[in-house]
Structure formats: structure tokens, C-alpha cells
Amino acid sequence: MRRSLLLALLCVSGCTGCVSLPVIVPDLARPAVPAVQLEGSRGPLTAAQSKAVLARLAARGEPTDIFARHLALEEAIVGSPLTAGNRVTLLKDGPATYRAMLAAIEAATDHVHMETYILDDDEIGQRFAQAFIAKQRAGVQVRLMRDSAGTISTPATFFQPLADAxxxxxxxxxxxxxxAHDDWELNQRDHRKLLVVDGRVAFLGGINISSVYSGGSFSQGSRLRPGGGPAWRDTDLQLEGPVVAELQKLFLAAWAAQKGPVPTSTGLFPPPERAGHQVVRAIGSSPDEPFSLIYATLLSAIGSAETSVQITNAYFAPDPQLLAALEAAVARGVEVRLILPSQTDSWLIFHTGRGFYERLLRAGVKIFERRGVILHSKTVLIDGVWATVGSTNLDWRSFLHNHELNAVVLGAEFGAQLQAMFDADLAGSDAITLEAWTRRPLDLRIKEMFARLWEYWL
Structure with a gap:
């Protein structure tokens, strides 16, 4: 059972209101905002330098107006800087991600910060636990923030040796x-997946710490994870450069809000260094804010798309504003393609999402279902040059109730990498056609109707 389903049952059992849904994004038709200013390893770039960087990014990609139309608004919405001089490594599935994360932990000299939703007491969880204990004993301070609901099945005996060390x-x-540390909000959960090592390297995406991710999904021989069952298909990023400081700030803010011990290290924010040439923005969302920052910037980016919107997402239960944005994009000639699961760990969210297929297909949205794996990725690529990878699902829980974390990466170079990954997933997917979908059996329609009753909580 998906852990959030258990949480939904707990929340609904105590809910007496919840009749209407709030407006979760502001009016995106804002007045003109200042030009985008980038930050590098030596601080803010000048207006001319920032404009030149964006011009180079635009020149290398597809014809698009997304930089001019969207980025200044994104900056006004989010508030976090757009940073230059980063290195971004795209990581596919658990094995590659865990290797990179454990290597970074092994090389740590000052601190290791991990924020995760799920941390299972299994082979993978134990590997991370032993890595944490080894670094702590070597004098490297390890800080671990784990969600209470996400780790509900992880026994206290798993955490005790960590605390003892x-x-x-x-x-x-x-x-x-x-x-509870403060005002108790059962439904607010930390769905972020973040690892920061020495303030210089960070990892984020959709991957939890669990053996369900221990199988690959692209090679035929590795699709079954050890112990049986289909592999989980996920995506993460390894980031180096100035953006790591922004991710560190998000971790420390969440740590402080949860009354974690005050860090005393002087190495939390080492002098920023240029690590590459990628332009990246870190975006954290919280239900304590008036609206989801990630959702607001995603709506604006889709609204600014000129050529293509390509989405891969694990849990799809869109609200009316997202549906309207996708339909409007198709209406103005943008190709919109969705890769969604064909099987899942959450029966309700799976059928909730399918309940929107007919409307989207009639609007011209192209839908594909990934076969042979449990799809858990959360990625978006717009016009080949605006990309986001993170923890955010396209459902009410992510938009309203969860703390989430995404990175936005600009430029055709990374866009081409994400495009290649999208194409590989597309080759492993089945197209859903309107003709076939309207002939689906009655039992599927009934499941969709039932599941839609739960969409706010899933």
C-alpha cells in the first residue's frame, strides 16, 4: 500500500470540513516584473551578463519564447536565484543513484545532510545506515530528517544504532x-528527497531509500529487482556548483522548523566554486505557503510553451487549472505528451488519473503508459530547454499537503539528455488512443468513478 493512502485514511477519518478546495496558485497574469538576474560563484551577474547567458541558452534550443515570457515571472513567484556555473548529472534509476550518493557520503569531510520520505529497514537502508555510522565515527556530522508517515514501517531498532553513533x-x-514539535498537522508530510554533502554536492529527485529501487529499468535483464517484483523507474540529479547552497538553505530551514539541534559547523556554506556551465534554480514548496511554488511555476512554464510539453509522472491526479493549461497548450499548437504508469503501488491514484484520459485525449493530448516497471519519475521538459526534475507528483497531495523539492535546469544541452531519457521511456510505453479508451470495460469506469472521490487526499 502506498504510504500516503494510509495517511489519507487517517486524515479522512478525522475530517469534518474539506468540502471545497482552495485556490492554490495566484493570478499568473501579473504586471511586468524586472529582468531575470543570474547568480554565479562570485555573486550576482550584471544585467548584461545575465541577458547574455539567457540569449545563449535560447539560441541553442528550439524556437521558443519561454525565457522571455516565463523566467522573470518564475523568479517573482519563487524568489530563489537562478544560478550559473553548475554541473548537473542525470541519474537513471536506483542503482546508479545509490552508487553516486554512497560515493559522495564516503568522500565527506565535514557533514552529510539527508532529508527523505521513506527510509526502509532493508538491504539498501542498511547500506546507508552503515555509511552514516562510519562517517559519524570518523568525525563527520550526519543529520537525518525522515518523514514520520513515510517511515511508519521502519522500526525504532533501525534508528537506534544511528543515534547511538x-x-x-x-x-x-x-x-x-x-x-509534535509545533502546531500538529497530520496531513503535512515531507516528501522531499535531498542529500547534501559538505555543502558542495547535492542529490535530489524521486528516489527514496529502499530496496524496491535496487533493480534497473532500461536493460531487459535487470528489470526484476532482487527479491522479485518489477523494477521501479525513477530519476534523480547530482548537482555541484552555486545551486548547492540554495539546497542547503532549504534543508537547514526545514531542520530548524522541526527543532533539530542547531548546527555549529563552519563548513555548511563553503566558498562557492564554478563546477560547470549549467543554469539551475532550486524550488522548494511547503503547505505553509499561500500556494505551491513548484505548481505555480509549472503552470506558468506550460502557459509559455511554444513547441512541446513532455511530462513523465508517477501519480497523476490533476486539478482543473493544470488540465486547462494542458488543453490550452494543445489548442495553440503545442505538442503535449504524457508518460504515465501502466502499473502502480497505489490503486486509487492510478484509477483517479485514468479518469481524466478521455477528456485529455479529446483535447489532443497524447498519453502513453510505461510498461514492465513501476514508474516513479517526476520530470517535465518544455520546448527542449526548460526542464524540471524532483519529488513533485501531479496530484493534490503534492500541490497542497506535501513539502516538495524540484530543480529547474535551463538549456538545450540538459534538455537533450532529458529528451533522450523520455524517448527511451516512450519506446517502452504503449500509446493510449481515444478510440480504444472509449471502449474500455465497465469495471474500469466504475473504478475511476470511485477513485475520483479520493483525489484530494491521494
Missing amino acids: GVQIVEFNPLNPLK
Whole structure:
């Protein structure tokens, strides 16, 4: 069972309101905002330098107006800087991601910060636990923030050796109100997946710490994970450069909000260094804010698309504004393609999403279902030059109730990498046609109708 489904059952059992849904994004038709200013390893770039960087990015990609129309608005919405001089490595699936993460932990000299939704007591979880203990004993301070609902099945005996070794552990928003750090909000969960090492390298995306991710999804021989069952298909990023400081700030803010011990290290923010030439923005969302920052910038980016919108997402339960944005994009000639799961760990969210297929197909949106794996990726590529990878699903839970984390990467170079990954997933997917979908059996329609009753909570 998907852990959020269990949480939904708990929330609904105590809910007496919840009749209407709030407006979760502002009016995007804002007045003119200042030009985008980038930050590099030596601080803010001049207006002329920033304009030159964006011009180079635009010149290398497809014909698009997304930089001019969207980025200044994104900056006004989000507030976090657009940073230049980063290196971004695209990581496919658990094995590659875990290798890179464990290598970074092994090389740590000052601190290791991990924020995760799920941390299972299994082979993968134990590998990370032993890596944390080893670094802590070597004098590297390890701080671990784990969501209370996401780790509900992880026994206390898993965390005790970590604590005994000196690892600082914070339980995000404990399910037990007697352990709550502040105002108790059962439904608010930390869905972020973030690892920051020495303030110089960071990892984010959709991958939790669990053996379900221990199989690959692209090579035929590795699709079954050890122990049986289909492999989980996911995507993460390894980031180096000035953007790591922004991710560190997000971790430390969440750590402080959960009353974690005050860090005393002087190495949390080492002098920024240029690590590459990628332009990246870190975006964190929280239900404490008036609206989801990630969702607002995604709507604006889709609204600014000129040629293509390509989305891969694990849990798809769009609200009316997102549906309208996708339909409007198709109406103005943009190709919109969605890769969604053909099988899932959440029966309700799976059928909720399918309940929107007919409307989207009639509007001209192209839908594909990834076969042979459990699709868990959360990626978007717009016009081949605006890309985001992170933890955010396209459902009500991510938009309203979860703390989420995404990175936006600009430029055709990274866009081509994400495009190649999208194409590989597309080759492993089945197209859903309107003709075939309107002939689906009655039992599927009934499941969709039932599941839609739960979409707010999933």
C-alpha cells in the first residue's frame, strides 16, 4: 500500500470540513516584473551578463519564447536565484543513484545532510545506515530528517544504532501528537528527497531509500529487482556548483522548523566554486505557503510553451487549472505528451488519473503508459530547454499537503539528455488512443468513478 493512502485514511477519518478546495496558485497574469538576474560563484551577474547567458541558452534550443515570457515571472513567484556555473548529472534509476550518493557520503569531510520520505529497514537502508555510522565515527556530522508517515514501517531498532553513533535524527511532523514539535498537522508530510554533502554536492529527485529501487529499468535483464517484483523507474540529479547552497538553505530551514539541534559547523556554506556551465534554480514548496511554488511555476512554464510539453509522472491526479493549461497548450499548437504508469503501488491514484484520459485525449493530448516497471519519475521538459526534475507528483497531495523539492535546469544541452531519457521511456510505453479508451470495460469506469472521490487526499 502506498504510504500516503494510509495517511489519507487517517486524515479522512478525522475530517469534518474539506468540502471545497482552495485556490492554490495566484493570478499568473501579473504586471511586468524586472529582468531575470543570474547568480554565479562570485555573486550576482550584471544585467548584461545575465541577458547574455539567457540569449545563449535560447539560441541553442528550439524556437521558443519561454525565457522571455516565463523566467522573470518564475523568479517573482519563487524568489530563489537562478544560478550559473553548475554541473548537473542525470541519474537513471536506483542503482546508479545509490552508487553516486554512497560515493559522495564516503568522500565527506565535514557533514552529510539527508532529508527523505521513506527510509526502509532493508538491504539498501542498511547500506546507508552503515555509511552514516562510519562517517559519524570518523568525525563527520550526519543529520537525518525522515518523514514520520513515510517511515511508519521502519522500526525504532533501525534508528537506534544511528543515534547511538551520534547521528542527529529528526522525525518530521510526528504522527503521534504527543511528539509534535509545533502546531500538529497530520496531513503535512515531507516528501522531499535531498542529500547534501559538505555543502558542495547535492542529490535530489524521486528516489527514496529502499530496496524496491535496487533493480534497473532500461536493460531487459535487470528489470526484476532482487527479491522479485518489477523494477521501479525513477530519476534523480547530482548537482555541484552555486545551486548547492540554495539546497542547503532549504534543508537547514526545514531542520530548524522541526527543532533539530542547531548546527555549529563552519563548513555548511563553503566558498562557492564554478563546477560547470549549467543554469539551475532550486524550488522548494511547503503547505505553509499561500500556494505551491513548484505548481505555480509549472503552470506558468506550460502557459509559455511554444513547441512541446513532455511530462513523465508517477501519480497523476490533476486539478482543473493544470488540465486547462494542458488543453490550452494543445489548442495553440503545442505538442503535449504524457508518460504515465501502466502499473502502480497505489490503486486509487492510478484509477483517479485514468479518469481524466478521455477528456485529455479529446483535447489532443497524447498519453502513453510505461510498461514492465513501476514508474516513479517526476520530470517535465518544455520546448527542449526548460526542464524540471524532483519529488513533485501531479496530484493534490503534492500541490497542497506535501513539502516538495524540484530543480529547474535551463538549456538545450540538459534538455537533450532529458529528451533522450523520455524517448527511451516512450519506446517502452504503449500509446493510449481515444478510440480504444472509449471502449474500455465497465469495471474500469466504475473504478475511476470511485477513485475520483479520493483525489484530494491521494
